[in-house]
Amino acid sequence: MTLGKGLNFIPTDKISRTNIMKDFKKFERKLRLKHFFHEYKTIPKTNHPFKEKSKFSVPIIGDNPIEQYIFHTKMELSNYKPNKTKNMTKEETQCLRTLRHIETITIHKADKNNITVVQNKKDYANEGERQLNDGIHYIEIPEINIKNTMNKINEIVYNMNKDNYLDEITFKYIKYENQYITTPFAYFLPKIHKLDNEILKDIYKNKLKLKYKYQQGQSFHNATVL
Numbered sequence: 001m002t003l004g005k006g007l008n009f010i011p012t013d014k015i016s017r018t019n020i021m022k023d024f025k026k027f028e029r030k031l032r033l034k035h036f037f038h039e040y041k042t043i044p045k046t047n048h049p050f051k052e053k054s055k056f057s058v059p060i061i062g063d064n065p066i067e068q069y070i071f072h073t074k075m076e077l078s079n080y081k082p083n084k085t086k087n088m089t090k091e092e093t094q095c096l097r098t099l100r101h102i103e104t105i106t107i108h109k110a111d112k113n114n115i116t117v118v119q120n121k122k123d124y125a126n127e128g129e130r131q132l133n134d135g136i137h138y139i140e141i142p143e144i145n146i147k148n149t150m151n152k153i154n155e156i157v158y159n160m161n162k163d164n165y166l167d168e169i170t171f172k173y174i175k176y177e178n179q180y181i182t183t184p185f186a187y188f189l190p191k192i193h194k195l196d197n198e199i200l201k202d203i204y205k206n207k208l209k210l211k212y213k214y215q216q217g218q219s220f221h222n223a224t225v226l
Contacts, residue, residue: 002092003116007109011093015082024077028070032058035066050173111189119190128188146183150176
């Protein structure tokens with residue numbers, strides 16, 4: 001039942017007043033920015049996808065409705081008592097902790113229907129090796145020099161910027177300058193296949209047998225009681 005909640009399920013954590021105030025601090029900054037720049041019509045509605053986030057903070061000037069709202073909201077939040085209701089039982093929480101420390105299994109979602117799969121880690125690794133060694137979609141590189149490859153890519157990026165194919169923001173975002181090089185990870189989603197019709201027939205027959213035996217047992221029990 002715990003895994004049935006799905007991998008997107010988020011257990012409620014302990015809510016502290018400090019975290020609430022941190023979140024409001026971010027909201028407070030957005031309010032001030034909206035109020036400060038609301039008269040400027042030249043501000044673009046959409047930002048560049050690679051633009052760095054601004055750290056500009058609006059100075060607190062005068063007594064306006066925005067500042068009054070921020071002040072009174074902070075006063076309310078300082079007296080707020082968080083609700084301690086959790087969306088998981090103690091048993092479910094303990095179950096997740098236990099599963100997290102089992103090193104022989106891996107838990108991930110399937111390729112369809114958002115199904116959660118618990119799989120033997122060896123089987124998962126073997127399937128990954130099989131896909132990587134199929135000789136069709138992947139090819140093994142006998143020798144690789146990551147540093148040399150990055151330098152070649154960087155040379156291409158600089159030439160594209162020189163020829164005006166890249167704007168300055170994009171160039172600054174993708175250029176390589178002594179950055180830490182990491183090797184990417186591969187992960188695989190298990191496929192959930194429908195069972196063969198013959199197997200389904202056997203399951204259905206066994207289900208009928210169990211139902212028949214259960215009904216017989218109930219009849220015998222009722223007759224005994226009477």
